[in-house]
Amino acid sequence: MLIELLIGLCLLGALVVFTLPDRYVPTAALTASLFPLVTSFVMLAGFDASGNAFLGGELAYETTVRWIELAGLTINWHVGLDGISMPLLVLTTVLTTLAILTAWTPIDARRSQFYGLVLFLEAGLLGVFAVLDFFAWLVFWEAVLVPMYLLIGIWGGPRRKYAAIKFFVYTNVATLVLFVGFFALVFGLGDSISSLDMPAIAQALRNDQLGSLGGVAPGTIKLAAFVALFAGFAVKVPLVPFHTWLPDAHVEAPTPVSIVLAGVLLKMGTYAFLRFNFTMLADVARQYAQLIALLAVVSVVYGALLALAQQDLKRIVAYSSISSMGYVLLGLVAYTVYGVGGATFQMISHGLLSGLLFACVGVIYNTTHTRMVGDMSGLADRMPITTGAFVAGAFGYMGLPFMSGFAAEFFVFRGAFGSPTIGSPLLTAVAMFGIVIVAGYLLYAMQRTLFGEFRLDTDYEVGRARLHDAVPLLVLLAFTIAIGSAPDLAFGMIREAVGPLVEGVS
């Protein structure tokens, strides 16, 4: 019942915050977000699961309730956690709480609605990671879009309407595509499944129970469904060339929204990749592993090159996310413990590190009212804490050992290099060159903005960060160092869940 409690607490918090007057809302929202945060850590402490949720593993906090009967298919309320979803759940609660803190400074209009939507968003995200029945899963998947659309569209920058509509339409169309793909599979499976239970569907597909549909052979259906699902999730990840909504959304979104967007929302895409494309349709994924790896490498290198060309700090971080998500895909398609496990670990790590960098950029923006690299220099003297956090976060992002980014990337590289599915290590070696480009653009940005003589074209008073601005930076830093120095804190449970997926792949 803890998962229901978790989601319920978020919704309840959202309701309470919606009704409160603006004055009390920041504190109230923070308090409200602490309940799910604590609950998620209680769940983490008591976490006891083995195996993969989609492959018949033992789940933690599982609930199955018969819900709706529809055209011969049962729809259940089925939730449960395995080692892949548990850390993502914790990531969500942690980042939401910190995002709420970072909102204290910049958000001063319609506060109760803002914080309420953030908590509502949290509920949707938690649902995506915890729900195991397709119907409810899709509901949560779509439910995330609405608060995100509003958060960008109302509290965003000058071009917020454009960015919000682009985000909404693009991801909504993607949902349509993946929906069609998934239902092709459901109809193809016919009588061999009796519900929309995703683990059951996954196992039926893996047992080759897919029949032909309207004269189309099962193999073709599988391939078509794979492509549809892949395209649908690729928008969310985002993967090149479906990525152009992301920089626009990030640039217009206020800092706290960027943190959740980069930190958690993108992981919906990679999480769905893992569960659908790489678990349910693993044979197709393995067959086209080299093509998929090629897409991953393109995302890594192309995304990094784009980041190199940017002058807006937020755009730099936004494009770097595309690059980092490429590593996730590379790890997933490797089908090794380190590959898939590293990809999952990278989801967590990137959530923390991109959150940290966005938070730093946010603090700088709140103070200087600009994000352009050329508009400022020498901030280090006046913003020592922010500078320290920025430097640490940037090096973490570059893969500094004893921070989470290094562990994640090393796992992915190690898993992909000798991967039986990708075959040649050349693609991995090319992808690894991303570690040089990332150092290039982050060091360049830091040199220009933080160091040198102090100069600020926007003429605002620059002072030290306030406590509620500094806390999220330090907390995120602590988390990245903790799981970077002792990766087993997260990787232990991830490995449990990944094991069955990669077993016997050669």
Place this chain on the structure above:
Amino acid sequence: MAAFDYAPAIAVLPLASFVIALVAGRYMPKGGAFAGILATGGSLVLSAWMAFAVAGGDTYNESLYTFVDAGEELSLHLGVLIDPLSAMMLVIVSLVAFLVHVFSLGYMNDEGETGLPRYYAGLGLFSASMLGFVLADNLFMAFMFFEMVGLCSWLLIGFWFRDAAPPSAAKKAFLVTRFGDYFFLVGVVAVFATFGTAAFAGAESFPTIAEEALAGGSEGAGGAAVTTFFGLDPGAWFAVIALLILGGVIGKSAQFPLHTWLPDAMEGPTPVSALIHAATMVAAGVYLVARIYGFYALLPTVLAVVAFVGGFTALFAATMALVKNEIKQVLAYSTISQYGYMMLALGAGGYVAATFHLMTHAFFKALLFLGAGAVIIAMHHGEDMWEMGGLRKKMPVTYWTFLAGSLALAGIFPFAGFWSKDEVLYEALVHGLNDPLLLGAYAMGLAAVFVTGFYTFRMVVLTFHGKPRSDVARDPHGVGWNVKFPLVVLGALAVVAGFLNMAPVAELTGLHVDYLHQWFVGPLEATSLETYEGLIEERAGYEAAELSPLLPAAVSLALALAGAGLAVVLYRGAEPTEHTDRLGSAKRVLASNYYQDEYQVWLAEGLTARVARAADTFDQGIIDGVVNGTGSVSLLSGSRVRRIQTGVVSNYAALLTLGLVALLVVLGVTGGWF
């Protein structure tokens, strides 16, 4: 053995001083300097204890911390390997780090400097990272600390961040070495994929498995289980791995063509330069090759590359030092050149020669940098040698110790550098007589001896002799005990360290005075000198020619004296003139560092940045243009027929469906991809 239980503390102590300086430095006197001095002093004592234990015949090779627990094959560990090599290096690193901390009391505090806690925190972390690197028992851990060293160099080179140049130099140092580290990282991953382990020593270590695989291969029987890639046979694939790892070495040890970061790194405080050049970052590369020498010794092609890169860099960098006007620049290029000698020795099969030179160089180069630091204090932070002159009488302690260091650098008998450089050249020669490539490397190394003698004494004479050429030089700033003490310690070492290993004397007289050779024999078989010598002969096929050490030593000494003598003759006198101007256009090439910076800057800014901008234009114009074009077309048509929402969606859907169809066609056509 109890001593080794304290081994991790060697790295943990400076780490603690990093944390203390960072958190509490601003409340402590001198910004937390004393925490650093105590910590590195403690590391020095512990390192000496380790060395004694090793001298007593003990070694230690244990995994201490499981980084990732993924079953037998896949787990990643951090551990400690203490054998003669690491014990020696621990002493060197902690000694130099300790002296640099002490020296910093005088160098940094005389300036009313802000940010001292950050400085001492950086020094602490730098020492900790390097000591962790030296202690590492596997390649994965070594890579981790290798990267930490890179971070620390960035922090300290860019210490004076308010000026424009230091942050830029720091960025360059990190980027250039990161470029090398990319190859190293691919190498680490390849080692795991090939051998399933990255341990340095023991039955389950990758050098041992590699040797077994090659032995099995040559006998036609199935060797140990290794996975090779690209269809290469084990020998060729191992060579690829060794070259990949060498990429990291070339970056950190500033070998051609990745040496360009090092002269720029002079923007950091001078004590930091001493630390970087003598004992930490730059030494890390060469140490790594020595650490896995059991792997390199199997691969003659790679050894030849190492030797040739080393010999070339030794000469190449030395020539650039000829025309520099700033004292630290001369020293910077001499560092590149001297590490070239170490690489030459390693490539030529001279394991002891290389590590010996690593040690003596650490002492005399730390000495020279700290001496230069004392001069720079005296000159009120002026570095131009043409502004100096006549400092000999004003600062005798600095002069005499600097002279000892210079004699060692030039390789003049009987100073430390003579013995080690001579052994490097001797090893290159005896193995080179049977191998023209090696002989070429030797020739370059030998030519560099003359150049080294010249630039070293050009520096000494211009700085200390003649008459003061500026007002500051007439009335230099005094230096305190904290500057003199490290100079005296290192000065003494620059004189006597060579006596640790008088190989030519041992060979000629039969006396056992080649103590370092004995030090490296045993006790851990996998890293024993005897094992390496066996591998060099059997696997790499190196043959040493019979040759008396006397003549080669005489030749190199004569060259060094000639170079030094020429410089003294040309530059002595009250008003020296710049004689290198006679080189004409050659001087312009040298002063421009052979235009190495230009092409690398072009690669980074001209090429990569241009490609990035082109990608950005493509992204905004084409990819996003298609997306937006579809969107606006549909919005427009939608508004006409009042179906805005569905209009957008249907057009997007149409676009995506088209894309999917295209993708499906591609998939169908290329069915069996690759």
